[in-house]
Amino acid sequence: MQIFEVIELKEFPFFKTIEITNGEIVGGIINDENNHKVFLLVDHDEKRIYVFNGRKSPLKLQIYGGILAHMLRKQLKLFYRVYSLNKFEKNDEIFQEILERPLGAGRAKIIDENDFSQQLHDSASSSNITIFSPRFKSAIEIIKEYPIPEGYKRIFLIIGGTIYSEEEEVESLLSEERISFKETKMGRLNDGFTFFKDMNYAIRLIVHNKTIQGIELFIREDEEIKPLEIETPIIYEERFSKEGNIDDLIKAFQIPDTLPEEMLENDENIDENTI
Numbered sequence: 001m002q003i004f005e006v007i008e009l010k011e012f013p014f015f016k017t018i019e020i021t022n023g024e025i026v027g028g029i030i031n032d033e034n035n036h037k038v039f040l041l042v043d044h045d046e047k048r049i050y051v052f053n054g055r056k057s058p059l060k061l062q063i064y065g066g067i068l069a070h071m072l073r074k075q076l077k078l079f080y081r082v083y084s085l086n087k088f089e090k091n092d093e094i095f096q097e098i099l100e101r102p103l104g105a106g107r108a109k110i111i112d113e114n115d116f117s118q119q120l121h122d123s124a125s126s127s128n129i130t131i132f133s134p135r136f137k138s139a140i141e142i143i144k145e146y147p148i149p150e151g152y153k154r155i156f157l158i159i160g161g162t163i164y165s166e167e168e169e170v171e172s173l174l175s176e177e178r179i180s181f182k183e184t185k186m187g188r189l190n191d192g193f194t195f196f197k198d199m200n201y202a203i204r205l206i207v208h209n210k211t212i213q214g215i216e217l218f219i220r221e222d223e224e225i226k227p228l229e230i231e232t233p234i235i236y237e238e239r240f241s242k243e244g245n246i247d248d249l250i251k252a253f254q255i256p257d258t259l260p261e262e263m264l265e266n267d268e269n270i271d272e273n274t275i
Helices: 059-075 093-099 119-126 136-143 246-252 260-274
Strands: 002-008 015-020 038-043 048-053 081-084 152-159 162-172 177-188 202-208 211-220
Touching (some): 002 059, 048 059, 059 081, 059 202
Antiparallel strands (some): 002 015, 038 048, 152 211, 162 177, 202 211
8 A cells, every 4th residue: 555645835736745665555555643634545456545524623724635546646647546535434444454554665756846847737627626517316325325524513515505404313212212313404505695703614526526525514422512693673472471451452452543644634734724
């Protein structure tokens, strides 16, 4: 198994890879100490390229990793396929098996500044992300394949232009009650742009076949949710719960002997006679 780290550059081409050779197994590199990095793993036995985004890795570095993975696939003559290693939970059997793989040499080479003379445009265009509204059912199935990050809880899910929240449901079984979560439609986002600035969100994009399936907004489980600050006037319930006079209520439903228009005409006549 070969491992390459995605490196950000300050100048063109702005990103490259370096090969990691100082280690014995994959688990010595893919660990909590490197959760701010992005790695490309090349499995020459199964002809697969795995992209691993550390939990704290910046979005820009993750995008670079996706582009470099496709460039690496092109370098290996397209016989390889690109997969996301983040699709598996830490205790997943496949994930644990990959962590135990030994590091070794292979025919994949680093991608550096010399590889961007002609390939930059082709590689970037082949990695374009198409933005449109996917079908909800297929998108939600793909999104559910990715586990919720450890220590986080999802507040909002955006598919296309529609935003969803999670509603807690209690499922009654024969022997026990089980709590499940169902995506509840809140409504469509407004045209233009929307700021989510009320909390410190961690944002995750789920991409499948070069298409954004959904955007998830997470907060840490230990973060206190602040109450919403409503700027519109609120009518408090106390105003309606006070005791009143029943005669006033009955009088309010009675039709007056004189309508407002007639009262206005009478007032005008009085004014004219006075003049």
